[in-house]
Amino acid sequence: MNDEMVYGKNPVVELLKSGKPINKVLFLAEGPGGRNQDIVASLHERNIPYQFVDRQTLDRLTNRERHQGMLAYVAAREYASIEDILALAEERQEDPFILMLDEIEDPHNLGALLRTADAVGAHGVIIPKRRSVALTGTVAKTSAGAVEHVLVARVSNLVQTLKDLQKKGCWVSGAEAGGNAVFEADLTGSRVIIIGSEGKGISRLLRESCDEIVSIPMKGKVSSLNASVAGSIMLYEVLRQRASSSHVARGVKQEG
Structure with missing residues (x-):
């Protein structure tokens, strides 16, 4: 069996x-x-x-x-709730940092993204209940143990969940072609990063619910990146900006 x-x-x-x-x-x-x-x-x-x-x-x-x-x-582990994710951010005294995945179907991509989410200190990951890979054994194995440390919430409606998070003060950045360059965008503060599915990208309704669309610069012949690679670049840019913002804030405080 x-x-x-x-x-x-x-x-x-x-x-x-x-x-x-x-x-x-x-x-x-x-x-x-x-x-x-x-x-x-x-x-x-x-x-x-x-x-x-x-x-x-x-x-x-x-x-x-x-x-x-x-x-x-x-399931490889118990699912969390959105409230659990927000509570973790509050416990750490940090602005919420959340990754939302729109119909990711490859378990290796989900596992890799969980591993990156853990590495950058994201408070949680949100996936849909349908048309998406769940927390399977393959996902757990690919995550190299991160599935045990990252809160994953599975919701019925991504758009409604996004609107609820926006009401709580989160700014939403969707990763898609045609937006402002991610390295020029302001990704500080309470933040939800959305990565679309491997084939279709972010669904129309979810894209329309974003506060902004940001893009990863592409200089070569290939026009797109693997979902887990794109997600990792986005998450590390959030981490970089948070670290820079924290350094600036500490410097201002010391001068005062």
Whole structure:
């Protein structure tokens, strides 16, 4: 049995009872009067995504082992909330520094970005519940342990989450072509950095919700960067500017 998957009705029910983090549950499509309504209700209560699929899909995922029409993907660690992320910033007495990822699908990219987020001292990472890789074992391995130290919140609506953060004083910078050069932008203060998906970039509604669009200068023949590379450049520029701002502030205080 794959260590990221649990299948069979009793194993999935016991997994739910254990309270362990779950990325998603798949059910055999049986119509509205199916036998698993009690389990579906439990998933609703815990806000865990689920999906109905055909038998061929479950057979393929489980190598035709006995799945009893049910499969759960186990998360590598518990998800945090937006409040947890903001509370960490307050605890550190720092302006919030948050990375939002719009439909990143490659687990290696997510793992690498978690590793960078930890390195630069970001307070947390936000990912969507759907159309995005979750905290899988591959992500955990690629992060080189950072998954245990970086708070990751998984939300239903990125746009609404962004608006809520803006109301709390966060300035939002989306990384896309056609914006001001990132090295000339002011990235200090409470900050959310958005990195788009590998193929489509930042979705239209999310882009329209940004306070600014910033771009990484490209001098070569290639027109774009890997999502994890672009994200790392953005995050380290935020760190650099925060460090410079802190040095200036200390210098002013000493002169006074």
